[in-house]
Amino acid sequence: xxxxxxxxxxxxxxxxxxxxxxxxxxxxxxxxxxxxxxxxxxxxxxxxxxxxxxxxxxxxxxxxxxxxxxxxxxxxxxxxxxxxxxxxxxxxxxxxxxxxxxxxxxxxxxxxxxxxxxxxxxxxxxxxxxxxxxxxxxxxxxxxxxxxxxxxxxxxxxxxxxxxxxxxxxxxxxxxxxxxxxxxxxxxxxxxxxxxxxxxxxxxxxxxxxx
Numbered sequence: 547x548x549x550x551x552x553x554x555x556x557x558x559x560x561x562x563x564x565x566x567x568x569x570x571x572x573x574x575x576x577x578x579x580x581x582x583x584x585x586x587x588x589x590x591x592x593x594x595x596x597x598x599x600x601x602x603x604x605x606x607x608x609x610x611x612x613x614x615x616x617x618x619x620x621x622x623x624x625x626x627x628x629x630x631x632x633x634x635x636x637x638x639x640x641x642x643x644x645x646x647x648x649x650x651x652x653x654x655x656x657x658x659x660x661x662x663x664x665x666x667x668x669x670x671x672x673x674x675x676x677x678x679x680x681x682x683x684x685x686x687x688x689x690x691x692x693x694x695x696x697x698x699x700x701x702x703x704x705x706x707x708x709x710x711x712x713x714x715x716x717x718x719x720x721x722x723x724x725x726x727x728x729x730x731x732x733x734x735x736x737x738x739x740x741x742x743x744x745x746x747x748x749x750x751x752x753x754x755x756x757x
Contacts, residue, residue: 547581554582558589561598566625568601568634572712574660574719575653578602579626594626601625601634602652604659609710617643624648624655663716664734669703670713671737674744677705681751707748708741 550571557567567586569578583594592598603623608614621642625631635646649655677687687705694700708714717738721731 547577550577550582551585554585555589558586561586561590561592563592563597565598566601566630566633567598568603570603570605572604572659572663572716572719573656574723575656576723578652578656599626599630600652601630602655603634603638604655606659606662617641620644621646622649622655622658624650624652626652660716660720663713664720664737667708667713667717667741668733668737669701670706670708671740673703673705674740674747678747681747705744707744714738714741 550569550573553571561567567582569582573581578600583600586592586598586600587594590598594600601624603621606619606621607616619642621638621644623631623635623638623646625634631648635648638646649658673687673691676690680687680690691704695702717734721735721738724731
């Protein structure tokens with residue numbers, strides 16, 4: 547949490563009345579309102595909802611993707627009140643050709659981003675688990691995927707390493723918050739364990755090929 551807390555302190559120290567602060571960092575539901583806003587208020591001496599407003603709009607860019615660029619991806623926007631939501635939406639609509647989706651609350655918007663990446667992580671984990679089993683069966687998982695993808699509703703996922711700064715991290719936000727509320731994650735956590743172990747599986751496979 548230190549990067550977003552540090553950023554909030556810097557913003558708070560320079561905050562002026564009438565400002566709107568919009569966060570885009572991926573966080574677990576509740577961080578913007580329960581962690582960031584108190585820091586902004588403490589550092590600025592101003593009152594949120596009275597002297598300044600806050601919104602949240604998760605970043606959805608896929609780095610290196612030349613097809614799904616910024617202006618082509620629907621932007622999720624949220625805010626502490628309707629007036630602020632309208633203003634934030636209008637600003638993003640200036641650059642987002644695909645339009646914006648107005649989330650019911652900041653927590654909904656925060657959750658949506660975590661779920662997007664967790665869903666992808668789980669789908670990749672499923673394919674990775676299959677690949678590990680097919681390897682023991684002497685079956686080429688690429689051939690299986692190719693055959694499976696002939697069906698209209700195949701999702702198109704393939705086995706592989708999970709990289710980047712989002713997917714390998716974001717599911718833990720969900721897991722962490724769920725644990726705080728007394729719920730032990732099963733699917734999301736299992737997906738993370740499988741994908742975290744995929745590097746070792748790939749390395750072993752390469753060593754076998756070399757030998």
